[in-house]
Amino acid sequence: MSNGIIALLPDHVANQIAAGEVVQRPCSVVKELVENAIDAGATQIKIIIKDAGKTLIQIIDNGKGMNPFDARMCFERHATSKIASAHDLFTLTTKGFRGEALASIAAVSQVELKTRQADDIVAQEIIIEGGKFISQTECQSSIGTSFIVKNLFYNIPARRNFLKSDQIEQKHILDEIERVAFPHTNIHFIVQSNNNEILNLPAGNLMHRIKSMLGNYIQKELVPITEDTGFVKISGYVTLPDAAIKSKKEQYFFVNNRFVRNPFLNHAIYEAYKELISYQSHPRYFIFLELDPKEIDINIHPTKTEVKFTDDKVIYMLLVSSIKRALGKVNAAPSMDFESNESYSSSYATSNTKIAAPKISYNPSYNPFKSDVSSNQKTNKEHWEVLFDGFKTELTEAESEIKMQQVIEPIQAETIDFTVFQLNLKYIVTTYNNNILVVDQQRAHERIVYEHYLKTKADAKIPSQQVLFAEQFECSSNDFELMNSLIPEFNLLGFDIAVFGKNSFVVNGTPADLQDFNINQTIDTILESYKLNTIDAKIEKHDNLCRAIAKSTSIKYGKHLNEDEMKQIVSHLFDCENPLYTANGKPVMMEVEYNDIEKFFKK
Ligand code: ADP
Ligand code: MG
Numbered sequence: 001m002s003n004g005i006i007a008l009l010p011d012h013v014a015n016q017i018a019a020g021e022v023v024q025r026p027c028s029v030v031k032e033l034v035e036n037a038i039d040a041g042a043t044q045i046k047i048i049i050k051d052a053g054k055t056l057i058q059i060i061d062n063g064k065g066m067n068p069f070d071a072r073m074c075f076e077r078h079a080t081s082k083i084a085s086a087h088d089l090f091t092l093t094t095k096g097f098r099g100e101a102l103a104s105i106a107a108v109s110q111v112e113l114k115t116r117q118a119d120d121i122v123a124q125e126i127i128i129e130g131g132k133f134i135s136q137t138e139c140q141s142s143i144g145t146s147f148i149v150k151n152l153f154y155n156i157p158a159r160r161n162f163l164k165s166d167q168i169e170q171k172h173i174l175d176e177i178e179r180v181a182f183p184h185t186n187i188h189f190i191v192q193s194n195n196n197e198i199l200n201l202p203a204g205n206l207m208h209r210i211k212s213m214l215g216n217y218i219q220k221e222l223v224p225i226t227e228d229t230g231f232v233k234i235s236g237y238v239t240l241p242d243a244a245i246k247s248k249k250e251q252y253f254f255v256n257n258r259f260v261r262n263p264f265l266n267h268a269i270y271e272a273y274k275e276l277i278s279y280q281s282h283p284r285y286f287i288f289l290e291l292d293p294k295e296i297d298i299n300i301h302p303t304k305t306e307v308k309f310t311d312d313k314v315i316y317m318l319l320v321s322s323i324k325r326a327l328g329k330v331n332a333a334p335s336m337d338f339e340s341n342e343s344y345s346s347s348y349a350t351s352n353t354k355i356a357a358p359k360i361s362y363n364p365s366y367n368p369f370k371s372d373v374s375s376n377q378k379t380n381k382e383h384w385e386v387l388f389d390g391f392k393t394e395l396t397e398a399e400s401e402i403k404m405q406q407v408i409e410p411i412q413a414e415t416i417d418f419t420v421f422q423l424n425l426k427y428i429v430t431t432y433n434n435n436i437l438v439v440d441q442q443r444a445h446e447r448i449v450y451e452h453y454l455k456t457k458a459d460a461k462i463p464s465q466q467v468l469f470a471e472q473f474e475c476s477s478n479d480f481e482l483m484n485s486l487i488p489e490f491n492l493l494g495f496d497i498a499v500f501g502k503n504s505f506v507v508n509g510t511p512a513d514l515q516d517f518n519i520n521q522t523i524d525t526i527l528e529s530y531k532l533n534t535i536d537a538k539i540e541k542h543d544n545l546c547r548a549i550a551k552s553t554s555i556k557y558g559k560h561l562n563e564d565e566m567k568q569i570v571s572h573l574f575d576c577e578n579p580l581y582t583a584n585g586k587p588v589m590m591e592v593e594y595n596d597i598e599k600f601f602k603k
Pocket of ligand 2: 097101
């Protein structure tokens with residue numbers, strides 16, 4: 001039998017390929033080596049870089065070191081002291097566990113390791129170049145470990161050329177250092193770049209650390225948060241509403257002391273600040289969650305920062321309530337009811353107004369996630385039917401046909417005759433029977449879009465418009481499952497979406513009546529609102545998706561509306577089954593009665 005054409009790759013080639021995943025740029029090396037130092041129990045870690053890590057990265061720690069055997073062994077692929085079986089993955093308390101980092105780093109650079117354990121008299125020195133073992137000798141060195149990584153990617157010119165300017169690469173390195181320095185305040189970090197010390201963070205508490213990284217000024221802007229339910233412990237700081245900034249930097253989530261990104265929980269923070277900060281500004285936060293490792297699933301991909309919880313809805317609600325409580329203590333949000341567990345309801349928006357309540361009755365303690373929307377809506381109906389009679393525009397059959405196809409189709413101008421103006425790029429103000437109506441532009445449009453989509457049935461799907469260039473949508477493995485289960489619903493609503501390989505979809509078409517929107521971003525936010533809505537498990541799929549689409553595609557605050565657009569929104573709103581509330585129970589409009597105006601001026 002003749003030899004086949006298939007051969008096993010030599011180890012150093014396999015390592016070089018694997019390195020592509022683990023080592024993307026100098027900051028990846030810094031991250032891996034610093035994490036190893038932390039896992040080794042170091043209390044001091046010194047990080048030395050030259051030319052943003054392109055020429056040299058050295059990490060010196062005072063941790064437990066390695067014996068002569070391990071010093072050689074640690075460069076083998078899948079060599080790890082941190083897990084022994086797959087079961088250990090569910091009780092992980094270390095940063096590393098794949099045993100790939102050192103093999104990968106050594107494959108694409110020149111490495112010198114010096115390491116000594118407390119019991120050993122001499123240290124070990126190992127030299128490896130491009131994954132090839134050069135030498136192991138004895139030398140003098142203090143207890144702990146020093147890794148020198150020289151000339152990263154020297155043997156892969158294509159990768160080296162791909163690196164960005166020193167300034168950008170150094171910024172990436174500092175970002176990585178921040179993410180490990182915040183949760184490990186008991187470790188003294190020193191950072192040296194091109195022979196200058198650029199960071200010196202002595203051990204201390206979290207407040208010390210935040211101050212030494214961001215400046216002392218920040219102390220008076222920080223509010224501590226705490227919550228401990230046995231299932232999860234929440235701690236850290238959020239900033240006062242007044243200290244919100246225009247960008248999204250300085251937003252940090254740590255789960256079991258590991259930096260993670262989680263859009264769902266990020267949303268919880270904004271929910272807690274809603275009504276307290278403007279829609280263009282962003283709270284800063286340093287939030288730590290601690291859970292039993294078996295309650296979380298840190299994605300096993302080495303560089304990913306995503307995390308999956310067994311029960312993220314509970315965490316969501318705890319976050320909202322603990323932040324609201326913390327802000328309430330410093331009087332940042334005096335009108336909220338902090339005793340109640342449901343303090344994240346819309347009470348702030350509705351119960352605190354000086355102007356007499358509109359005659360439309362609504363429940364100020366209405367909880368969008370809890371109460372029964374339908375009964376609420378029924379009782380309101382009689383009132384609003386009377387109220388809006390004057391606005392009703394009679395649609396002919398032909399007109400109603402068109403109406404099903406376009407979310408806001410032009411209504412003939414002459415059928416609408418009322419005064420409108422826009423207030424603060426947020427509200428549409430109009431009058432009816434001498435009463436003043438203030439309509440929230442975003443919520444009104446959300447209601448219109450919601451009802452429009454809700455009416456869609458399997459036999460009358462929303463027409464889809466093919467996009468010129470099919471767009472690929474990538475998502476996390478968590479979202480992939482969800483998205484996959486929603487494809488039929490999406491397609492019913494006018495999208496044309498199909499699975500496209502691992503964790504990705506291709507979007508070939510979008511609802512014909514939605515125009516000018518960023519497909520990727522919209523699907524992202526639709527998924528986010530969808531997940532949010534699942535907090536109320538009673539909402540069925542179709543309804544939920546309609547809510548999510550309405551929420552993410554509606555006209556936003558800050559959008560200038562011309563007179564025609566305002567009139568159309570108002571008219572379409574009044575054609576809705578329930579113009580008073582958004583699907584999630586938030587009030588859409590407020591009415592100031594003429595009588596109350598009169599009463600006021602009698603004084
Ligand atoms: P992992 O961290 O996933 O186990 P690495 O390739 O990063 O894999 O490291 C391999 C092993 O080398 C670790 O499990 C650890 O036993 C050892 N090691 C690496 N860095 C250090 C260090 N700074 N101090 C002591 N031991 C280390
Ligand atoms: Mg490691």
